[in-house]
Amino acid sequence: xxxxxxxxxxxxxxxxxxxxxxxxxxxxxxxxxxxxxxxxxxxxxxxxxxxxxxxxxxxxxxxxxxxxxxxxxxxxxxxxxxxxxxxxxxxxxxxxxxxxxxxxxxxxxxxxxxxxxxxxxxxxxxxxxxxxxxxxxxxxxxxxxxxxxxxxxxxxxxxxxxxxxxxxxxxxxxxxxxxxxxxxxxxxxxxxxxxxxxxxxxxxxxxxxxxxxxxxx
Amino acid sequence: xxxxxxxxxxxxxxxxxxxxxxxxxxxxxxxxxxxxxxxxxxxxxxxxxxxxxxxxxxxxxxxxxxxxxxxxxxxxxxxxxxxxxxxxxxxxxxxxxxxxxxxxxxxxxxxxxxxxxxxxxxxxxxxxxxxxxxxxxxxxxxxxxxxxxxxxxxxxxxxxxxxxxxxxxxxxxxxxxxxxxxxxxxxxxxxxxxxxxxxxxxxxxxxxxxxxxxxxx
Numbered sequence: 001x002x003x004x005x006x007x008x009x010x011x012x013x014x015x016x017x018x019x020x021x022x023x024x025x026x027x028x029x030x031x032x033x034x035x036x037x038x039x040x041x042x043x044x045x046x047x048x049x050x051x052x053x054x055x056x057x058x059x060x061x062x063x064x065x066x067x068x069x070x071x072x073x074x075x076x077x078x079x080x081x082x083x084x085x086x087x088x089x090x091x092x093x094x095x096x097x098x099x100x101x102x103x104x105x106x107x108x109x110x111x112x113x114x115x116x117x118x119x120x121x122x123x124x125x126x127x128x129x130x131x132x133x134x135x136x137x138x139x140x141x142x143x144x145x146x147x148x149x150x151x152x153x154x155x156x157x158x159x160x161x162x163x164x165x166x167x168x169x170x171x172x173x174x175x176x177x178x179x180x181x182x183x184x185x186x187x188x189x190x191x192x193x194x195x196x197x198x199x200x201x202x203x204x205x206x207x208x209x210x211x212x213x214x215x216x217x
Numbered sequence: 218x219x220x221x222x223x224x225x226x227x228x229x230x231x232x233x234x235x236x237x238x239x240x241x242x243x244x245x246x247x248x249x250x251x252x253x254x255x256x257x258x259x260x261x262x263x264x265x266x267x268x269x270x271x272x273x274x275x276x277x278x279x280x281x282x283x284x285x286x287x288x289x290x291x292x293x294x295x296x297x298x299x300x301x302x303x304x305x306x307x308x309x310x311x312x313x314x315x316x317x318x319x320x321x322x323x324x325x326x327x328x329x330x331x332x333x334x335x336x337x338x339x340x341x342x343x344x345x346x347x348x349x350x351x352x353x354x355x356x357x358x359x360x361x362x363x364x365x366x367x368x369x370x371x372x373x374x375x376x377x378x379x380x381x382x383x384x385x386x387x388x389x390x391x392x393x394x395x396x397x398x399x400x401x402x403x404x405x406x407x408x409x410x411x412x413x414x415x416x417x418x419x420x421x422x423x424x425x426x427x428x429x430x431x432x433x434x
Contacts, residue, residue: 058353060361068356087346090353114339121338128342129304132349136275136307139352141287142359143396144277169298179360 001103006048007074012119024109029101036080036094043083045106049075052100053161056092056131057176066179068092069134070161077102077128084111085128142179150178151188153217155198155207165207218320223293229336239317241326245316247271253311254297262323264294268412269317270378273348274393283352283396285309287353287378294319301328301346359396367395368405371434372415372424382424 003022004010010018018124026048026175029037036054037044047054054071056079071077078085079092113122156168156175171185178185189205192198197213199206207213220239221227227235244267254261264271265295265327271288273296277396288294295302296309300322333338358367369393375384386400406422409415414430416423424430 042420056355060357062361064358064361066360067376085342085346087343087350089347089350114335116335118331118333118335118338121335121342125302125338125345126304126347127343128345129264129302130306132345132352133304133306135349135352135356137284138273139309139356139359140277142356143275143283144281 001048001049001074005105006103007120007123009119009123011115013117017113017117017120020109020113021105025103025105027101027103029099030096032099033098034096034178035044036077036096037082038093039091040088042080042092042094043107044080045104046081047077047112048103049073049077050101050103052096052102053098054100055095055097057091057095058092064179065176066138067177068138069131070097072161078124078127078131080104081107081110083107084114084193102159134160147178147180147184148188149217150192151185151192152197152213154178155205155212156214156217159210165210166205167205168203169205170203218267219257219266220263220320222291223320223338224337226336226340230330230334233335234330234334237326237330238322242320242322244320245286246316247313249313249330250314251313253294253313254299255310256308257299258325259297259309260300262321263327265320265322265355266290266292266294266322267318269313269319270315271317272312272314274312275309277391281396282393283355285355285415286348287314289378294367295341295344295348296323296385297325298324300324300330302387305402364395364397364401365405365408366434368402368409369414369430371395372422373427373431376424376427384422384424385420386422387420 018090030052049071051073052078056068056071057065058068059065066111077094082088082092114124154174159165160171171189172182175182175185189198189200193200197207197209199208247269266288269288271294273277273285274282275285276282295312297311299305299309300407331341372384376382377385377420388406389399392402393400406415410417413423414426414433416425
């Protein structure tokens, strides 16, 4: 993959700027389950996701979790370089949900180019605005949507990402995505099963009526 | 007030850029209660708040509200110019909570300068990151904090903003700030009153034990 696949403004950068970014960049594998970064001091750099899937989440002081958004192929991961963005006063944890192949541009190099390049600064602004939009969507979900709708939406989305009707996921992990206790997830899944929307087995959930599940969400 | 009071990067802009921004800007009064803008298509422009107070909130399809953050003197209001920021896919409503004196820089002029000025683009990024941080703080409050703590924090903050122990605010308006039904607010306020933290009267709440209220938050 090419840098221009990630940066629509690539050709608006100066030749020297492009060279600075490409020569600083390294390609690396991040294995499923690896925590990539976990706070506002994260400084490894901007990650361009060539393949794989990254989950961004926040945790409570007691270790409860809620998923903020997911990054997929061709997405840019900004919060692995939180340190270079003034004004970011919160911690986002980033973890690989699948094996990932990423291009890492170190924070120093990126910040250096961004400080002089209006196109890159404006594009970075756009990426930040997209993540902000993801989080605003989440607030609306939490505030205005009942838990059955949120769970139905999560299962539907997960099924689309995995391209499968059968999800190998525990109730606890679903709880971590939705910021809800495991028991609440289990109770609602049992209700979904009783309604014929899903079938539950140990360690997996099969969506038996994707249309109604999606309509519920 | 001077533009450099709002833009720490003012002296990093070119003379022509500064002139473009100042000549496009107008100063205006916004009266208490006025809705300044209400969506992602908002395009009036960037507002520099010389005095007053603006509330940013989001609403549910049914008209329920929750406060996202407040802007005070010397703050910059970005979302009155949402239209110029690609990647913003959510609606923020902005309303004056007090009479405001603001400098309005039309979106076109601001976007024009920002598209060519790395310092202004990076600074705008910083302002956006601050708002993003406000909203992340809110998510953490909603997800991990019980309602008594959130209400105590709200009353404490409100008292600081108003510089008064007596708040002239209805339970319904508090509910709109916190995204909670009026009845829930009333019930908790009665509990606070029974605990000796506040005294309730028609249309007002007097904080009688600010220390304990603040400790509770």
